[in-house]
Every structure is written in C-alpha cells, then in structure tokens.
Amino acid sequence: MRLAGQDLVVGYDDRTVIDGLSVEIPSGQLTVIIGPNACGKSTLLRALGRLLKPRGGSVLLDGELLHELPPRQVAQRLGVLPQSPLVPEGVTVADLVARGRQPHQRWWQQWSPADQEAVKTALADADIVELADRPVEALSGGQRQRVWIAMALAQQTEALLLDEPTTFLDVAHQVEVLRLMRRLQQGGRTVVAVLHELNQAARYADHVIAMKDGRIVAAGPPADVITAPLITDVFALDCTVIPCPVTATPLVIPNP
C-alpha cells in the first residue's frame, strides 16, 4: 500500500491552505502529522483520505489517481476517521460498527458471514465487545472514539487515516487509543494520525511529519524531527528536548 501526494493544492472556498505540497506516507508504519493549529495538517489528511478534492496536484494510491478511482473501491483500501463525527440517534455500537462494511456490500448482498466476522474482529481489536448492544449516545468520549475506530477497522483496509483521534480524551484514554494504533500498525496496517501531543507523537510514531503554514518543514524518524530548534521554529515555542527516561524517545519540555 503506497500513499503519496504530489504538488498538492488544497483549500476551502476562497482560502488556500496547502499550496504545492508533496508527501510520501511510508507503508506499514505509524506516521504522525504534527504542527500548530491551522497549519493544514487536517486538510492534508482529508485530501489524502479523499474527503477533500485537491485543486491542484494529485494523490496517488498504489500509483493510481485517488480522486479518479470509484469511491467504493477507495473505501475498500483506505479507511478514514474524520474529526468528531456525528453520532446518529439511537444506534447501537454493533450497528454503527457494521456500517464499516458498507463498501464491501452490494444491494443484493447486504450481510454475509465475512461481514459478521469483520465486525466481530473489529469489536475485539478495539476492545469494545462488551459495549456491542449499548446505544452509542450513552457512551463516554473515550468509548465513542474506540467505536468509531472499530467502524473504520470493520472496513478492513490496508491503511487507516485518523484525524485527531485523541482530542477530547483524558490522558488514560489517549494512551489507550495510541496503543491501539500501535497494535494496528504491528498487525501490518499503514496508520496515519494527526496528533497534538508532541511527546505522544515522539513515543508512538515511526515517522513524523512536521507542518507549518501549509508546508512540510521536516519528515523522518521522531529523533530526527523532534528537536529543540525545529519545535522552536514550527510552534514558536522556546523549549528543551531531552531523551525520555523511560523510552529514550525525544521529550519536549517548554522552557519556563
């Protein structure tokens, strides 16, 4: 699974957010996109996930033009979880996760043993088997987030793009979601996520993309990207970076 963007120009209405950006998503790795608010990281993720059509340039999925492939086919290969999705009224967890099977179904074949199996696996992977019959509305933020991830997992795609999956979660739930992302990557998937927490990015990512003003400033392993000069430049934050005493990954400490 290769996902790449070439000379991308992306924006909303009259505003261009990204102007001429090229990016390569390493396959089979956990990639994290970091950057200050409004730097275009979500916009990039949305363009890569076919949620937003670029005005210029192209997104390539295994060498094919993403925006010219049939949407159903893309949805079988690429899973995307948008930021804070709307929860439909009165839907149970199992029912919502089953929606992830939509791209694999036909009007004459709306439920198959493969669907059943995929939903079961997705519930287990996201660790929400015991919530299956609960209404999604009644769940906590952390549980809901895992339900949405399970829906994307039921899609059984090789790649998974997540837009700020840890926002609005407490630290324990954040770590839970990050561990889940790590497990998915270890299971052979390509995972891309937009994250705000630099130390989490440094600890869990294989590959970090740092963005500023719609451009990629640096990309590479966390130790190469998350350095004091780069963070100072990208976030305009005076800081010190030390090796984490537990994992030896970079640890960003804002200067007093």
Next chain:
Amino acid sequence: MIVSVGPASFVLPRRTLLVTLALGIVLLAAMIAAISIGTLAVPPLDVVRALLTGGTDYDLVVRELRWPRVVLGAACGAAFGLGGALIQSVARNPLSSPDVIGVTQGAGLAATIALTSGLAYELIAPAAMAGGLLAAVVVFAFGARTGFAANRFVLAGVAVAFALRAGIEVVMSSAETIDALRAQIWLIGSLNGRGYEEAGAIGLVLLIALPLLLWAARALRTSALDDDTARALGARPAARRLAVGALGVVLAAAATAQVGAVDFVALVAPQVARRLSRAERPPLAASALAGAALVVLADLAARMLLAPTQLPVGVLTAGIGGPYLVYLLIRGRR
C-alpha cells in the same frame, strides 16, 4: 434479522418489520372503517364482501361512491409519507418535508395562477406539479452553492416557501373574488369529488418510483452519518442528497398536484414510523403506510365531524400536524 436467499442477503430489523406489518393492518382497518362509516352505515363484513365478490345491497355505495375516495386517500398519503421520509433522511432533519421546504407552496402558487387566469381545468394538476418541481429546483440551486450541506438545504427551503406563500397572497388579492375562492378551496387539500382518476395519476408515479425506492433504501443506509464519515465509507453524500431529494420532491409534488395541499402528512407520517420502529431515519415502507393510514383516517374524520358538511381533509391534517410540530419542538432532538 437477516434474510438470505442463495447468495443474496438482506438485513431487516425485526422491529421495523413488525411496525410495517402493524401499520399495514391499521391501514386496512382504516380503509374498511372509512367505507363502512357514513350517512349510510355499511357493516364492515359487507364492505369486504362488496369489494371482493360483489352481490351485496351495498355494492353501489361501497364500490362506486366510497372506495375510489379511500383509494385516493391511501395513494396520496403513501406518496406524501414516502416523499417526506426521503427528504427528511437526506436533510437529516425531522422538520424538513415537502410542505416546509416549498414544494407544496410552489404547487399552490402555480395552481393559484392557473385557477385565476382561467386555464383549462385539466391543466391545473400539471401546472401544480410543475410549480412544485420548479420550487424544488430553486431550493436545490441554493443548496448546491454549499455542496448540499444538510442544514443549508432546509434553510433555503424555508425561505423559498415563505416567498412563495407571499406570491400566493399577491395573486389571490389581485384576482376576481370567485377565482380567489376557487384557488382558496384548491389550496386546502381535499378528496371531495375526486377518485380513481387522481388516484391513478399518483399510482403511476408510485409505480415508476418503486425501483428507485429500492435503490434509495440502500443509499440511505449511511445517510444518518455526517458527510465526511459517509464519504469515508465510499458514499457520495452530495449526489445522494440530490437524487434522493429529487425523488422525494417528485412524489410529494405528484400527490399535491392531484389533491391540493394536504399539509403535515409528509412531516408527521415518517416521524411516526421512525419513532415506532426506533430507527435513526424513517423506514420507507412504514412511512408510506403511516401516511396512507393518516390521510384515510383524517378524511374519515373530516367527513364525519360536521356531517353533513364535509370538511377538506387538509384542515384536519393541519389540525393534527400543528400540535405535533409543537411537540417535536418541545421535545427537541434529544
């Protein structure tokens, strides 16, 4: 519940299935009651016998006088129920229905112009249909500017509906009194003096719509999700909103053109069906049956309340729909 036939398999939520069956029985009972009750009471068993085999003393009353009107009520109710269900699903808003987003008002304005300008009687229904569709085109054109975002679509519809209602007033106040009166009568939907011919016209549209409804039922499976999530699952939300919305508009406009503005059926019936089946969006078959039963019962009440004076059914449905709308507003969206 999963129904599989060879390689084909369909998902039918058990509750929806039961609700659909129950509403079917309610409709059947309502139709028999509507034929049975009247100035000349016909025992329900004789109603069934007169319809199935004939040869009773009541054949004329049942088959010639009451049955056509009941069939028309069921047909227009089904069309309103389906139209409302489709539009509410794609707009993700229980308050959006053809009588709220301007289709009914468009048909009303066209019919008012036709009636006050002395157009041939046969041309009034086609003119009303065209007016309803034209109003929808305007609403869709506004919606297209924002990529058919669900909430904008409804707002545009409400604005267009208000403008059209003002248009009706203008045309009426500048028309001859007798013409304005005829238009006024048309505007309040009624089944009086109508029957097979009108039912046939609606039935034809329903028949043509049937295969499209099968497609729509599947396309709507991700309609309760937001556009981004639906897109991530391979759906095309904007195209779907346009296609399914257009189907709903055509159904509602076809019914309005034949019987006038029977307000609120398209709003209430899908919500009744949805609440009964506890689904996230109105189930189509149940909405059609609920709409049909609602109009048949409302027409029965309209005939009997002030008998021998027959009220137009539109007055009754508006009387039921108004309080229901208030109830929906008070209850909020949870």
